[in-house]
């Protein structure tokens with residue numbers, strides 16, 4: 001691949017520079033773009049740990065692609081509502097999701113309309129550790145609905161999906177993952193097979209082990225959890241025995257550094273953004289940004305229940321995320 005490479009900032013192989021400038025400095029968002037482009041397949045996306053390349057001194061090929069496509073290397077944070085064509089609130093009639101089941105509905109429509117033949121989604125194990133998966137049949141999508149509040153190694157699955165897809169790929173991710181995807185798409189043809197990028201609203205994400213330890217400290221048995229959600233400043237955990245909730249602020253000590261510097265609440269680079277803020281319970285807020293997004297949204301509006309959206313509160317959260325960024 002012929003791309004112009006940035007200057008190394010430390011001596012040694014390129015991964016040493018990525019490590020110094022992005023990973024060890026706390027800028028890394030854990031999006032996984034570096035892992036998805038590494039020709040040595042050496043970069044590890046562990047949901048519980050910062051991004052790593054074990055034995056990089058030996059195994060790194062020094063190609064520089066990890067640095068070239070890292071959206072945080074020359075980081076210019078994006079913020080606000082971004083450009084959009086339409087905003088509405090909706091609930092799927094066929095999928096039960098985290099909110100309105102709309103992220104899943106969008107992927108299902110994209111399959112049914114022949115836009116995609118694969119979708120990269122996030123499942124979980126019985127203790128809520130995220131598992132990224134490629135779905136090839138729309139009837140399997142439902143089981144991956146729901147939010148897992150930990151970093152997902154989705155980009156590694158995306159790499160496989162774009163190589164195997166004939167029609168196109170659907171991708172769901174947090175704002176940083178959508179930025180990683182767009183960075184790759186700017187130069188790498190195979191990643192342009194992603195035909196629909198669904199961005200999830202996101203205030204912060206968590207390392208799996210940090211969140212699991214925190215919840216265990218609250219006396220919550222991870223295997224008992226049915227659903228986790230953030231609503232009106234509260235982190236709510238629904239278990240087989242009832243409900244535990246606490247202010248999200250209590251989690252501030254485990255918010256990763258790379259999330260603290262992020263200003264993008266609504267995933268401004270997606271084709272369609274989906275979140276809970278701005279909609280009534282059981283509905284998702286949908287921000288349509290691109291032509292392909294609008295094509296799918298038109299069908300979605302015909303098939304789903306449509307509700308009222310409160311744009312002011314989405315704007316308020318955008319501003320809050322921007323304001324939360326520590327000053328340099």
Ligand SMILES: Cc1cc2nc3c(=O)[nH]c(=O)nc-3n(C[C@H](O)[C@H](O)[C@H](O)COP(=O)(O)OP(=O)(O)OC[C@H]3O[C@@H](n4cnc5c(N)ncnc54)[C@H](O)[C@@H]3O)c2cc1C
Nearest residue numbers: 097098099100101102103104121122146148203275276277
């Ligand atoms: C880490 C995180 C933080 C969030 N924070 C907020 C917030 O502060 N405010 C807000 O309004 N909304 C937030 N959301 C979005 C919200 O939780 C719902 O995902 C969104 O409203 C879509 O709901 P739905 O019912 O339409 O989606 P569903 O139909 O339930 O589909 C959810 C989709 O999300 C994917 N997914 C689940 N977990 C992850 C993950 N860890 N990484 C990538 N993809 C994943 C699944 O594969 C599925 O495709 C957050 C989501 C995540 C993952």
